[in-house]
Amino acid sequence: MNARISPEISRRGFIGGSLAWSAAMTQSLPSASAQAPERQRPNFLIIVADDMGFSDPGCYGGEVHTPNLDRLARGGVRFTQAYSTARCWPSRTCLLTGYYAQQVRMDPPKGRLPRWTRVLPDYLKRAGYRCYHSGKWHLMGAPKPVADGHFDRSYVIHDHNRFFDPDDHQLDDAPLPPIRRDSGFYLTTEIANRGIEFLAEHHAHHAATPFCLYLAFTSPHFPLQAPPADIERYRDRYQSGWDRVRKERWQRLRDAGLIRCPLPPAEPDIAPAWNMSPEELQREIGPGEVARAVPWDTLSSEQQIFQARKMAIHAAMVSRMDAEIGRALDQIERMGAMENTVIVFVSDNGASAEQIIRGDMHDPARPMGSAGTFLCLGPGWSTASNTPFRLHKSWVHEGGIASPFIVHWPRGIPTGGGLRHTPCHVIDLIPTLCDLAGASVEPEWNGVTAPALPGRSLVRAFRSDAPIARPYLYFHHIGNRALRMGDWKLVAAAKEPWELYDMRGDRSEMRDRAARETARVAEMERIWQQCDREFAAQAGPAEG
DSSP: OOOOOOHHHHHTTOOOSOHHHHHHTSOOOOOGGGOOOGGGSOEEEEEEESSOOTTOSGGGTOOSOOHHHHHHHHHSEEEEEEEOOSSHHHHHHHHHHSSOGGGGTBTTBOBSOOTTOOOHHHHHGGGTOEEEEEEOOOOTTSOOTTTTTOOSEEEEEOOOSOSSSOSOEEETTEEOOOOOTTSSOOHHHHHHHHHHHHHHHHHHHOTTSOEEEEEEOOTTOSSOOOOHHHHHTTTTTTTTOHHHHHHHHHHHHHHTTSOOSOOOOOOTTOOOTTSOOHHHHHHHTOTTOOSSOOOGGGSOHHHHHHHHHHHHHHHHHHHHHHHHHHHHHHHHHHTTOGGGEEEEEEESSOOOOOOOOOTTOOOTTSOTTSTTOOOOOHHHHHHHHTTTSSSOTTOOSHHHHEEEEEEEOTTTOOSOSEEEOSOEEGGGHHHHHHHHHTOOOOSEETTEEOOOOOOOOOHHHHHSOOOOOOSOEEEEETTEEEEEETTEEEEEOTTSOOEEEETTTOTTOOSOOTTTOHHHHHHHHHHHHHHHHHHHHHHOSOBO
């Protein structure tokens, strides 16, 4: 099964070979005997945004007001090449299990998780942690966060179509009553409320025990819905249009050292295949809706007003999430736990170009962003939110998979504000947490030998801009596929040929090297196909 390593790839420091060999190279995690005393183990706050673009927060070049994320960045580190899987459920699967979603048959979802699969609390509870969850779940092979995910407490939202009046949410796996419209409820605030409640309870009854809170927001995922006062804050901010906003973000990203690539042109011919047609959008939404990322100055005045308002709602959703994150940080400070709490912030994929209607459908007579409306960001603003990268959520070009990724930990990162350029992925979260917690990862679970974790601990990169060695990063979603090996990225949209890019200066994926690097393409394609086969074999046939 061992594979031949291409001489050219070997010279660049890339590693071929089978997945079995790759697994053996996984960085070892501490054994149980090496676990640190409980009082020295850090707490964990893992915060996930939903469909937030790479350049949306202020600390990643955005104009959106995110003072709490910005202060985490100033006091911690920002990773510049962090990756998701391009879609909500596979990214959250990676984060919660430590495996590529294909290894645990979750992309596409096929039955329950394999017997050998562990979920985040299964790793941390062995090291003495109590674990809490609030927000989105989306681990579809383990539908109940407490019974299946083994969290100690959980508030879960399964209704992803309503921010003001959800009808399917649960506390500790037990159904809660549907929320009455116009009750003052807003989901982003409630997710924070429940997380803060769990933290306060922990401090009151388990203060000697380290905690892990998984705070999984649904913002700014569609439908675009936000409190009116939050929207009003951005009423005039986006009238200049997506082309100008995109250029301004790109310049700020370059000035901050977060990127060093050109700004690619917009791609107005590209949108998700499942989007509503332009005719349907006009009929169901109205004449202000736009189906493609066309030049802003080609829009009518009515379209510009409507589109600027949509982006104002998106920005309001991000700002409200940031404010609620601030409340969670305040709670940790009240507990005297900030110094030794590792806070991680990440988005589950890039901004979405989707334009669909679900839930209560869309009532154009209601104010934009209110309950009963169902608007989506669409390709124009998604292109701006993903600045400076190409394409959107669901694609595995950089726009779909590049994520803002912040780590804050005063005890372990004493000098904040730094950048970390080593590539990383959401599969790295569990190895990193286990490393910090001193949690051992035994080879067997439920009587079955589990594959080695594919991720790497990032702890070394917390202290300095150190490279993290790995053979590859693998991507595959609805036919879109990619492999990142060192500085090279092989990528293709579904049913399209492979493209090859040198990430050192071309993360905007503008200069395809595939025709000139045929041997490299062949070698990387072989490794990608090997990953695909072996991951499917590890997952096994669907169960139950």
